[in-house]
Amino acid sequence: SVAHMACYLSLHLNHKNIIFIGQDLAYAENGNSHPDDYQNSANYESQMYEHILTEAYGGKEKIKTHHVWLMFKRNLEQDVQKIQKYLDTKVYNCTEGGARIKGTIEKPFLWACENLLDKDLNKPFEKLEPLSLNKQNEFLLKAYYKVCKSIKHCRDFNDNFIKVYDKIKNSFMSLQNSQKNEIFIQEIIQDIDKTKTQIDELYNTQKDLIQILGPLLTQFELNLARIYVLNPKTKEDAFNKSILWIKEHLEFMELVYGHIKAQENALIKNILP
Numbered sequence: 001s002v003a004h005m006a007c008y009l010s011l012h013l014n015h016k017n018i019i020f021i022g023q024d025l026a027y028a029e030n031g032n033s034h035p036d037d038y039q040n041s042a043n044y045e046s047q048m049y050e051h052i053l054t055e056a057y058g059g060k061e062k063i064k065t066h067h068v069w070l071m072f073k074r075n076l077e078q079d080v081q082k083i084q085k086y087l088d089t090k091v092y093n094c095t096e097g098g099a100r101i102k103g104t105i106e107k108p109f110l111w112a113c114e115n116l117l118d119k120d121l122n123k124p125f126e127k128l129e130p131l132s133l134n135k136q137n138e139f140l141l142k143a144y145y146k147v148c149k150s151i152k153h154c155r156d157f158n159d160n161f162i163k164v165y166d167k168i169k170n171s172f173m174s175l176q177n178s179q180k181n182e183i184f185i186q187e188i189i190q191d192i193d194k195t196k197t198q199i200d201e202l203y204n205t206q207k208d209l210i211q212i213l214g215p216l217l218t219q220f221e222l223n224l225a226r227i228y229v230l231n232p233k234t235k236e237d238a239f240n241k242s243i244l245w246i247k248e249h250l251e252f253m254e255l256v257y258g259h260i261k262a263q264e265n266a267l268i269k270n271i272l273p
Helices: 002-012 067-086 109-116 133-175 182-200 207-228 235-271
Strands: 017-020 052-055 062-065 090-093
Touching: 002 017, 002 067, 017 109, 052 067, 062 067, 067 090, 133 182, 133 207, 133 235, 182 235, 207 235
Parallel strands: 017 090
Antiparallel strands: 052 062
16 A cells, blocks of 8 residues: 555655555445545445444544455554564654554644654755656657557557457357367467467567556466466366466456557547647
8 A cells, every 4th residue: 555655665665754644444434445535435435345343543442344355454563563673763643533553652733743753853855847748748758658658559469369268169169069178179289389489579579468467377376376286186087287277378468458448448438638
């Protein structure tokens, strides 16, 4: 989260006091999950997850949260524990509500301002002048070019990808009706491996696409591991494992195509003035 990144940045800058605010990590008393002005509505996550009780700020009662916020909270608590063990740095939680983040020093934000931010830092920064119209237009054109280039990447990738997908799927449908299929299976798996190699090459050639596919690729490899560890005892078991392997890849390819298509549509929609 932003809070974790800000904390790490503060540590690298050798700050001795770290102040957290806005880290409620819990539902409000009225059940809202976000502030009233949140873009997706104040109760955006109110019914999305199962409610879990956790210790509240101040330690006097329990408060409702959910498993994602608990994950953030536990990560922060682990970080605070390491900070206390290895660094001469104090971590304050000045949220004044929400869930208790164990290990932090709970103080009102006003107290932190009056007691920790009472020195004149005297760090004048250079005044930034507004960019000229020509410079603004230059940056706009560069950004426009990058977006157009990314749209082309999406189209070129999917145009080729759908052909490979159709070939593999048609081969798979034929495979299910074939009695002599061992060689056929190997040919399909080789086509799948070539496709995965092409996706891996995106890390070096088209980073804009790999940023979209990164989380999907990670989840896919985890799903695939469950099939990989299967140990077939008979030819029928081996055949079924191969069928499962191919089906998993076909579903993955459908998701890849859908992700890239969604990216293309979003870029086209938002590039228009």
